Amino acid sequence: xxxxxxxxREKYFIRLDGNTLVEVNREIYLEWYQSRRKExxxxxxDQEYGVFSIEKLHEKGYFPEQSLNRDTTLExxxxxxxxxxxxxxxxxxxxxxxxxxxxxxxxxxxxKKTAEICGxxxxxxxxxxxxxxxxxxxLMSEMSS
Numbered sequence: 248x249x250x251x252x253x254x255x256r257e258k259y260f261i262r263l264d265g266n267t268l269v270e271v272n273r274e275i276y277l278e279w280y281q282s283r284r285k286e287x288x289x290x291x292x293d294q295e296y297g298v299f300s301i302e303k304l305h306e307k308g309y310f311p312e313q314s315l316n317r318d319t320t321l322e323x324x325x326x327x328x329x330x331x332x333x334x335x336x337x338x339x340x341x342x343x344x345x346x347x348x349x350x351x352x353x354x355x356x357x358x359k360k361t362a363e364i365c366g367x368x369x370x371x372x373x374x375x376x377x378x379x380x381x382x383x384x385x386l387m388s389e390m391s392s
């Protein structure tokens with residue numbers, strides 16, 4: 248049986264608890280095998296990208312929820328500084344650009360909906376958004392220098 252493809256086999260077995268073999272039909276075997284392979288792939292991918300699950304962190308005695316709730320003074324100062332730079336950069340933009348930023352980022356409208364409101368194509372909105380973001384990036388980096 249070893250080495251035969253699943254469709255060529257007469258009987259299908261799943262190993263439970265390390266030692267116990269259970270005979271199952273072909274559909275169950277293929278579903279089980281596919282889910283096992285998917286789980287193994289996800290574990291390999293997580294290891295490759297350095298992803299940790301919350302459960303594993305809890306097992307090691309680390310509780311990220313607690314540290315996320317703590318707001319250190321430094322983080323508050325940095326967040327405030329960043330917000331101020333963002334507000335100053337927005338003030339330096341033309342009214343039309345501010346309106347587009349408000350639609351896309353604050354009102355969370357889609358590019359399509361924004362294009363309908365502004366009376367232009369989606370591509371135009373995408374190009375304007377890209378230029379605005381580049382301009383804001385430059386303005387914010389000038390302020391930090």
